[in-house]
Amino acid sequence: MKALRYLLKNPVSLFGVLLLLAFVLIAIFAPVLAPTQEFQMSAYDTPRAGFLATPQPPSAEAIFGTTEGQYDIYYGVIWGTRTAFKIGLGVVSISLLIGTIIGAVAAFYGGLLDEFLMRVVDVFMAVPFFIAAMMLVALMGKGVIPVFIALTTFGWMPYARVIRSEILRLREMDYVHAARAYGASDMRLIVLHILPNAIFPVLVLATMATGSMVLTASALSFLGVGAEEGYADWGQFIAYSRNWIIGQSGNPFQYWYTLAFPGAAIFLFVLSWNLVGDALRDMLDPRHQAH
Amino acid sequence: MLNYALRRLLMLPVVMFALSLMIFALQMSLTPTQRLAAYAPSPDYLKGGQESIRRMIEQYGLNDPFYIQYGRWIGNVLSGNLGWSETARQPVGTALSSLFPATMELVVLAFVPGLLLSIYLGSRAGIYLNKWPDHLIRFFTIVGWSFPVYVFGLLMLLIFYSVLDWFPPGRLSHWAQDVVTSNQFVRYTGANTVDSLLNGNLPVFFDSLRHLAAPAISLIYVNLASMTRIMRTSMLETLRQDYVRTARAKGMLRRVVELHHARRNALLPVATIAGMELATMMGGVVITETIFDYAGLGQFSAKAAANLDFPAILGFGLYFVVVLVVMNLIVDLIYPLLDPRVKTK
Numbered sequence: 001m002k003a004l005r006y007l008l009k010n011p012v013s014l015f016g017v018l019l020l021l022a023f024v025l026i027a028i029f030a031p032v033l034a035p036t037q038e039f040q041m042s043a044y045d046t047p048r049a050g051f052l053a054t055p056q057p058p059s060a061e062a063i064f065g066t067t068e069g070q071y072d073i074y075y076g077v078i079w080g081t082r083t084a085f086k087i088g089l090g091v092v093s094i095s096l097l098i099g100t101i102i103g104a105v106a107a108f109y110g111g112l113l114d115e116f117l118m119r120v121v122d123v124f125m126a127v128p129f130f131i132a133a134m135m136l137v138a139l140m141g142k143g144v145i146p147v148f149i150a151l152t153t154f155g156w157m158p159y160a161r162v163i164r165s166e167i168l169r170l171r172e173m174d175y176v177h178a179a180r181a182y183g184a185s186d187m188r189l190i191v192l193h194i195l196p197n198a199i200f201p202v203l204v205l206a207t208m209a210t211g212s213m214v215l216t217a218s219a220l221s222f223l224g225v226g227a228e229e230g231y232a233d234w235g236q237f238i239a240y241s242r243n244w245i246i247g248q249s250g251n252p253f254q255y256w257y258t259l260a261f262p263g264a265a266i267f268l269f270v271l272s273w274n275l276v277g278d279a280l281r282d283m284l285d286p287r288h289q290a291h
Numbered sequence: 292m293l294n295y296a297l298r299r300l301l302m303l304p305v306v307m308f309a310l311s312l313m314i315f316a317l318q319m320s321l322t323p324t325q326r327l328a329a330y331a332p333s334p335d336y337l338k339g340g341q342e343s344i345r346r347m348i349e350q351y352g353l354n355d356p357f358y359i360q361y362g363r364w365i366g367n368v369l370s371g372n373l374g375w376s377e378t379a380r381q382p383v384g385t386a387l388s389s390l391f392p393a394t395m396e397l398v399v400l401a402f403v404p405g406l407l408l409s410i411y412l413g414s415r416a417g418i419y420l421n422k423w424p425d426h427l428i429r430f431f432t433i434v435g436w437s438f439p440v441y442v443f444g445l446l447m448l449l450i451f452y453s454v455l456d457w458f459p460p461g462r463l464s465h466w467a468q469d470v471v472t473s474n475q476f477v478r479y480t481g482a483n484t485v486d487s488l489l490n491g492n493l494p495v496f497f498d499s500l501r502h503l504a505a506p507a508i509s510l511i512y513v514n515l516a517s518m519t520r521i522m523r524t525s526m527l528e529t530l531r532q533d534y535v536r537t538a539r540a541k542g543m544l545r546r547v548v549e550l551h552h553a554r555r556n557a558l559l560p561v562a563t564i565a566g567m568e569l570a571t572m573m574g575g576v577v578i579t580e581t582i583f584d585y586a587g588l589g590q591f592s593a594k595a596a597a598n599l600d601f602p603a604i605l606g607f608g609l610y611f612v613v614v615l616v617v618m619n620l621i622v623d624l625i626y627p628l629l630d631p632r633v634k635t636k
Binding site for chain 2: 012119120122123124127131132134135137138139211215218222223224225235238241242245246247252259263266267268270271275
């Protein structure tokens with residue numbers, strides 16, 4: 001109810017929620033919107049109409065046009081939505097799981113173990129995320145799975161930190177002492193009593209991170225170390241536009257469609273997650289009420 | 292104060308050691324044959340068939356236990372030997388240090404104006420909470436935050452290069468490149484803007500600014516949101532403090548209280564995350580430099596990653612991490628000067 005009232009008062013946040021819903025629908029109905037064709041290795045393998053190097057403008061066969069190498073941009077954008085959800089949600093939920101376990105263990109057992117785990121977090125935090133991910137993917141080789149592993153390896157730390165500090169705060173609350181006095185086990189205390197109360201700030205963090213994980217994954221594809229050639233991934237399609245975007249002299253917008261459609265897709269996708277995360281944060285943060 | 296600084300300094304080797312272990316572990320995930328490429332003086336050595344490869348693996352001890360290999364590697368690194376980069380056709384160390392000034396130039400030119408802008412926008416948004424300047428600023432920054440730097444960068448290239456022809460890609464125009472490489476031009480730092488000023492050559496200075504503008508604007512805009520956001524929240528918090536209310540109650544002008552009393556204290560959290568923000572921005576350099584064909588560390592690393600030039604990638608990672616750790620240390624050491632409360636802790 002409170003959430004609904006907030007949304008109605010903040011049209012921008014409402015827009016974010018609707019946008020996200022639209023992407024969910026696109027991802028669900030991808031097989032209907034862009035049916036797979038014969039001779040495709042998998043649904044994520046973008047079909048191509050020939051091998052001509054020059055991008056072709058939108059037409060009846062390819063309504064968003066084709067890239068260099070004749071990949072169908074429409075197909076890539078539609079199925080790229082699924083790729084984005086898979087990477088965003090997958091990476092974030094696994095990082096969340098790892099972070100939660102490590103943060104919970106550190107907070108609950110304290111002492112040397114806590115000190116050690118937090119220093120490990122510090123070290124992982126000291127490496128710039130994008131560069132670390134790029135190094136790891138380059139070492140593992142192209143593909144969605146290596147991207148997935150790299151983003152998770154360097155993405156779990158913020159959750160560990162937040163969970164740890166939340167648990168440290170909650171642990172001293174009376175209701176936890178009461179539960180302990182009843183003889184609840186450590187496991188039961190953490191899972192049933194503490195985590196449900198600690199999860200909200202983490203949820204905000206996770207929502208915000210989903211968009212940025214997709215950004216990073218696409219950036220890797222853009223640099224040519226991410227998804228395989230022809231894989232339906234927005235970053236990949238933007239990479240295909242790189243050589244063409246400045247157009248020809250006298251006609252700078254000649255190849256506008258190579259950037260416009262995949263660019264808009266990724267921008268709107270990330271925007272929707274950020275708006276939703278922003279709204280969540282505002283709702284949960286008392287400082288953001290008017291003074 | 293001295294105590295605090297000392298503790299920070301003592302942590303440094305520990306962090307460095309752990310980071311070096313991490314990078315080495317990355318390297319060890321490759322097979323000995325792949326790692327051999329880092330030692331082979333020329334590609335011909337790898338074409339000698341299974342027998343010669345095996346002999347070389349033996350010779351360089353690539354099958355030794357982890358700690359022995361680590362010791363050997365760290366010894367090499369400390370003596371400045373990071374291996375040979377196929378991409379640069381130079382030793383990795385030489386390539387990195389020759390490209391470092393170019394990247395630093397870009398990062399500084401993006402970071403400082405970006406910081407000032409987010410302080411300005413964030414405090415404005417905080418003062419006008421939930422009024423139209425606030426909504427406008429939030430929208431503007433969140434749009435920038437959602438823009439992938441490569442999409443925004445390509446747009447900038449389209450607008451400012453193809454359409455307007457103001458900011459060309461690259462690092463210098465051909466004529467300026469000729470000036471810079473000539474004998475009369477002394478290279479003090481390797482950063483074109485600084486060197487051209489020191490040499491008193493204004494045309495080259497403006498030319499290098501022209502090339503820096505578009506990548507710098509891209510970096511600033513996509514990184515603006517988080518610091519603006521922190522500044523806004525912190526401003527909101529400060530505006531609720533008693534001393535602000537007291538100052539207002541004494542009849543001081545709202546503007547004076549907001550800008551002189553509240554904003555100063557609201558700056559602290561921004562200083563805290565400035566170091567992290569710098570790290571994010573330096574990560575963004577990889578793509579920005581690639582798009583604008585700006586020959587710096589970022590472009591080099593992207594090329595190395597695409598070419599599977601492992602010594603270059605790992606050397607770059609190590610180099611970058613060292614730079615960042617040192618920068619963070621500087622931020623940490625400056626912090627107590629800004630906030631006297633830290634000293635007592």
